[in-house]
Amino acid sequence: xxxxxxxxxxxxxxxVALALGLGGPCMAQDKPYPTKSxxxxxxxxxxGQSDREARRQQPLLEKSLGQKVIVDYKVGGGGAxxxxxxxxxxxxxxxxAGINIPHxxxxxxxxxxxxxxxxxxxxxxxxxxxxxxxxxKTAPYKDIKExxxxxxxxxxxxxxxxxxTFSGHHVATLRxxxxxxxxxxxxxxxxxxxxxxxxxxxxxxxxxGNSDDLVKHADSIRVLAVADxxxxxxxxxxxxxxxxxxxxxxxxxxxxGLPPKTPDAIVKKLEAAFLQIAKDPGIQEQMKKEGxxxxxxxxxxxxxxxxxxxxxxxxxxxxxxx
Amino acid sequence: xxxxxxSGNIASGIIxxxxxxxxxxxSTSIDEGAGGHLHPRTFPMLIGLLxxxxxxxxxxxxxxxxAAGEPIDWPDEKGxxxxxxxxxxxxxxxxxxxxxxxxxxSFLFIAAFIRYFGRYSLPVAxxxxxxxxxxxxxxFIRLLDLTLPMGPLGFLx
Amino acid sequence: MEAWxxxxxxxxxxxxxxxxLFALIGSIAGTLVGVLPGLGPTAAIAMLLPLAxxxxxxxxxxMMAAIYYGAMYGGSTTSILVNIPGEASSVPTAMEGxxxxxxxxxxxxxxxxxxxxxxxxxxxxxxxxxxxPVLSRTALAFGPPEYFALTFLGLSLVVSLSGRDLxxxxxxxxxxxxxxAIGLDPLTGVARLTFGSMELMAGIDFVPIIMGLFAISEILxxxxxxxxxxxxxxxxxxxxxxxxxxxxxxxxxxxxVIGFLAGLIPGCSPAVTSFMVYDLEKRFSKHPExxxxxxxxxxxxxxxxxxxxxxxxxxxxxxFGIPSGxxxxxxxxxxxxxxxxxxxxxxxxxxxxxxxIIASMYIGNxxxxxxxxxxxxxxxxxxLIPFPILGPMIAVFTLIGAYSLRHSFFDLWISLIFGVVGYxxxxxxxxxxxxxxxxxxxxxxxxxxxxxxxxxKGSPLIFFTRPISIAFIVLTAVSVVxxxxxxxxxxxxxVELEESDS
Numbered sequence: 001x002x003x004x005x006x007x008x009x010x011x012x013x014x015x016v017a018l019a020l021g022l023g024g025p026c027m028a029q030d031k032p033y034p035t036k037s038x039x040x041x042x043x044x045x046x047x048g049q050s051d052r053e054a055r056r057q058q059p060l061l062e063k064s065l066g067q068k069v070i071v072d073y074k075v076g077g078g079g080a081x082x083x084x085x086x087x088x089x090x091x092x093x094x095x096x097a098g099i100n101i102p103h104x105x106x107x108x109x110x111x112x113x114x115x116x117x118x119x120x121x122x123x124x125x126x127x128x129x130x131x132x133x134x135x136x137k138t139a140p141y142k143d144i145k146e147x148x149x150x151x152x153x154x155x156x157x158x159x160x161x162x163x164x165t166f167s168g169h170h171v172a173t174l175r176x177x178x179x180x181x182x183x184x185x186x187x188x189x190x191x192x193x194x195x196x197x198x199x200x201x202x203x204x205x206x207x208x209g210n211s212d213d214l215v216k217h218a219d220s221i222r223v224l225a226v227a228d229x230x231x232x233x234x235x236x237x238x239x240x241x242x243x244x245x246x247x248x249x250x251x252x253x254x255x256x257g258l259p260p261k262t263p264d265a266i267v268k269k270l271e272a273a274f275l276q277i278a279k280d281p282g283i284q285e286q287m288k289k290e291g292x293x294x295x296x297x298x299x300x301x302x303x304x305x306x307x308x309x310x311x312x313x314x315x316x317x318x319x320x321x322x
Numbered sequence: 323x324x325x326x327x328x329s330g331n332i333a334s335g336i337i338x339x340x341x342x343x344x345x346x347x348x349s350t351s352i353d354e355g356a357g358g359h360l361h362p363r364t365f366p367m368l369i370g371l372l373x374x375x376x377x378x379x380x381x382x383x384x385x386x387x388x389a390a391g392e393p394i395d396w397p398d399e400k401g402x403x404x405x406x407x408x409x410x411x412x413x414x415x416x417x418x419x420x421x422x423x424x425x426x427x428s429f430l431f432i433a434a435f436i437r438y439f440g441r442y443s444l445p446v447a448x449x450x451x452x453x454x455x456x457x458x459x460x461x462f463i464r465l466l467d468l469t470l471p472m473g474p475l476g477f478l479x
Numbered sequence: 480m481e482a483w484x485x486x487x488x489x490x491x492x493x494x495x496x497x498x499x500l501f502a503l504i505g506s507i508a509g510t511l512v513g514v515l516p517g518l519g520p521t522a523a524i525a526m527l528l529p530l531a532x533x534x535x536x537x538x539x540x541x542m543m544a545a546i547y548y549g550a551m552y553g554g555s556t557t558s559i560l561v562n563i564p565g566e567a568s569s570v571p572t573a574m575e576g577x578x579x580x581x582x583x584x585x586x587x588x589x590x591x592x593x594x595x596x597x598x599x600x601x602x603x604x605x606x607x608x609x610x611x612p613v614l615s616r617t618a619l620a621f622g623p624p625e626y627f628a629l630t631f632l633g634l635s636l637v638v639s640l641s642g643r644d645l646x647x648x649x650x651x652x653x654x655x656x657x658x659x660a661i662g663l664d665p666l667t668g669v670a671r672l673t674f675g676s677m678e679l680m681a682g683i684d685f686v687p688i689i690m691g692l693f694a695i696s697e698i699l700x701x702x703x704x705x706x707x708x709x710x711x712x713x714x715x716x717x718x719x720x721x722x723x724x725x726x727x728x729x730x731x732x733x734x735x736v737i738g739f740l741a742g743l744i745p746g747c748s749p750a751v752t753s754f755m756v757y758d759l760e761k762r763f764s765k766h767p768e769x770x771x772x773x774x775x776x777x778x779x780x781x782x783x784x785x786x787x788x789x790x791x792x793x794x795x796x797x798x799f800g801i802p803s804g805x806x807x808x809x810x811x812x813x814x815x816x817x818x819x820x821x822x823x824x825x826x827x828x829x830x831x832x833x834x835x836i837i838a839s840m841y842i843g844n845x846x847x848x849x850x851x852x853x854x855x856x857x858x859x860x861x862x863l864i865p866f867p868i869l870g871p872m873i874a875v876f877t878l879i880g881a882y883s884l885r886h887s888f889f890d891l892w893i894s895l896i897f898g899v900v901g902y903x904x905x906x907x908x909x910x911x912x913x914x915x916x917x918x919x920x921x922x923x924x925x926x927x928x929x930x931x932x933x934x935x936k937g938s939p940l941i942f943f944t945r946p947i948s949i950a951f952i953v954l955t956a957v958s959v960v961x962x963x964x965x966x967x968x969x970x971x972x973x974v975e976l977e978e979s980d981s
Contacts, residue, residue, distance in 0.1 A: 039469075045521070045805060046521060046522040046525050048805075048808075049812075051525055052525065052528060052809075052812055055525065055526075055528060055529050056529065058529070059529065070469050071469065072469045072886055073469075073885060073886045074885075074886060074887070075681065075885045075886075075887075076662070076680065076681020076682060076885065076887075077662070077663050077677070077680040077681050077682075078663060078668060080663075080677075080680060080681075081677060081678070081680065081681040084677055107668075110668060110669075111353060111669065111670055112670075112675070113680075114677045114680075156936075159933075159934060164666070164668060165355055165666055165667040165668050166667070166668050167668070185933065185934070185936070186933075187623075187930055187933050187934055188666045188667070188930070188933075189666075189926075189930070190665045190666065190922070190926055193745070193801065193802055193808060194745070194746060196801070197618065197619070197621075197745050197746070197795075197799075197801050198622055198623065200619050200799060200801070201618070201619030201620060201621065201622055202619070202622075203622030203623065203934070204934070215820070216800045216815075216820050216821075216822065217799070217800065217822065218820075219822060219823055219824050220799075220822075220823070286816070289815065289816075289818040290815045290816075291815075327907075327908065330906070330907045330908070331907070333907075334903075334907045334909070338650055338653075338654070341654075341657070342653075342657075345657055345660075345672060348672045348674065349671070349672065352669060352670075352671050352672075353669045353670070354669075355664060355666070355667025355668070355669045360929050360932060362664040362666075362667050362669040362671060363671070365660060365925045366657070366660040366671055366672055369653055369656045369657045369660060370657070372653055373650070373653050373654070373657065376646065376649060376650045376653060377650065379646065380646060380647070380650065383646075394906050394907070395906070396906065397703040397704070400705075401703035401704065401705075402703065404702045404703050404705060405699055405702055405703040407702070408698060408699055408702035408703075408870075409699060409895075409898075409899070412695065412698075412874060412878075412895055412898070413895060415874070415875075415878065416878065416888065416891045416892060416895060419878075419888070419891075420888060424879055424882075428875045428879075431871055431874070431875060432871040432872065432875060435867065435870060435871035435874075436867050436868050436871065439702065439705075439866075439867035439870065440865060440866075440867025440868060441867075442867070442868075450868055454872055454875065458875070458879065461511075461515070462515075462879060462883070465511075466512070466515075466518065466523070466526070467526060468883050469886065470879070470882070470883075
């Protein structure tokens, strides 16, 4: 008893001395993760949706992890630059990055990007943006059936606008083509804002758009079908593609990832912190207002989801690359 | 070498033409994009070739020009030395700002520059350097909350 | 008129002490991020979003809007004083304003740019108040072919920006286009000219390029010359005179109108607008020979158009929820945070909120003028700081600014490389402006060209069958022809001058 007591004192004195003398870095060995500030890497421009999500979570993460969370940026290559930095960094849990699906699946499938999908360890997925097919209110197609009938009548005549090539919107268009047995004229744009602007101006016939972009313009557009398992709360009267006989689910999902070989304990700790935020009714309400579907997928579920989507996209990409 | 505008035109023309050639050559290895009607290499290839033509034209026009043109105002030997030292200082600043952090680097760079180029006394140089560094700290790091590399001063963030 | 009574109600709401306070905070923060090179309103607004969520919508959005247009006031400061254009749209300001500063007229240039910002910015808000419903559909009229024609017109400005040697101007523009092509193809995502480098894959941002071409090459030039003080003049003026104001009011007014109209087009970069008004003023000016050597009316026009464009950008934002740039996209995020969707419905359901914001923009512009004018004399005294002290400060602020944009060291190396490139371009007599213009235009030009061809299934006729597109193509032709004629005339005059000299 006395002996252990003495040891206790020695350890205490030594650690206090170390803490006072050498500062922060040396305390790292003694206390459980996290012992210093954590960097939350955003791979898109400051002010974009990924950044805003990170800043929404930042104070809550700080509260639950008990450490400062620093939002940092590595912007470029549609996110690829940041993700390749992520997979090359120390798996100590002090650098995590926002991840976007299908970006992290499609980019490595397209070309050398400095990372592979499997390298990224997903911690959680907290937000879904279902894709939906929309036309202007003034368009002649009243529903998805009429739209597809018209497309079959004149293949490659109807133009569908989307953001980027090899992107969620592009792949969705290709899947629809394949499933419906027709062709569209896919017009890529450099982002959601120019895509929606050109759509509202009638420069393309239809768009595959993100749910949050489409709810902003609900007054002037007609959403034909939503590519989700369930109907989207923003357009309760719009059927899903599945209901309309086209079996496709397409969305942009946001989550958080860690470098490969990160210890399980760290993944668990961060998973708990992110899921706590994701399940917060206040946060969920805010996301819904902005047109997103709040999600709370943990590490295992996220991993399974990414694996499932990778298999789906590999098939489609085979067709493009031919 | 390169004393007059004429030789300057020849040299810059050749450099640009080579640059264009490199660009055009590199464009040949650009992958085909999906779905587009035009190959993604079209634009860089075109610019590269135009640079080759334009650069060559500039070089040739320099070569056939009768007048040598006005002299280029290159610095003298001392000027070159100062130029190189200024550039070296900038290179060191950028190279060391990851390990040492922006604050330390700014302090050292400003103090050294003032001392070397202005021949001010050390206290004056240090005073300016301290002032600017503190300003950077307060405005960029405290007020605007930018995430800058801090080096050994990480605890200030 | 309906707008009048709504506006008066808006003023009543905006003039409450609480809302005034947040307009003031926004104005101060906007001026600050505007002055600091590299930092812009986008990051500042994004940073304040979580904080703003504790406020009511009106003060929060008033503050964020004030940051946005306030940043336009600060943008000219470093351009004029130390030749650092913080963004592409103040490059023409740097070209003229810095020359004025060297001549001891930095103070008047700053003062005129504050006045022009105020006058044209307010004109823009007037446009927003009274003409928004009529003009809002402009935003939708622009599709890919129209944008391509617009960039075509923009590129034709190279002719008049080229200085003495048109060939070198064209080469400079090509160099800019080439730099912009590095990275991922914006449409297909294919890596181009990256030589396997991840860093190059992210592309070369134009702000580090501009900072290198202007600020870093300025430092190198002054270092080799052992400059003691950048000021060349003996006599220094601190404030603009009535004569300055008289000389520039017409330019300010013209640029206010053009800037506002350009602001209605979401894809039109403010930099394109500022080069266009610069070119236009050169043609209108009674003394075009002063351009490039310090033209006050150019400073007024460019700074005015920047602010009018900022105000104009609120038209598509309020009318359709279309943001014309990243900063307004974040501001839109601010609206969404409160569950407000800018668009026709918001106009009907929450007119009071929108009118309060519009009214606050008149107030904010007055605040910014009052904030900025007294600072002019103070700022202008920076020109007295000896170069060995000013130089390293310029370097440090430029490089930290370039870093803060994408948090990338690669961008700092780009700044240094282009510092040397800019230095060589000065020595070899290559004009820098065409390169900057081309860098800014390249992406929009290429993507809109490709999109148009996809839309037309490969037929180039699409550019000639749409009225707006045709109008721009005709304007381009006019601009090129008249620009060439002007060049001839200027050269003839110069020859005459040189002959009479000898």
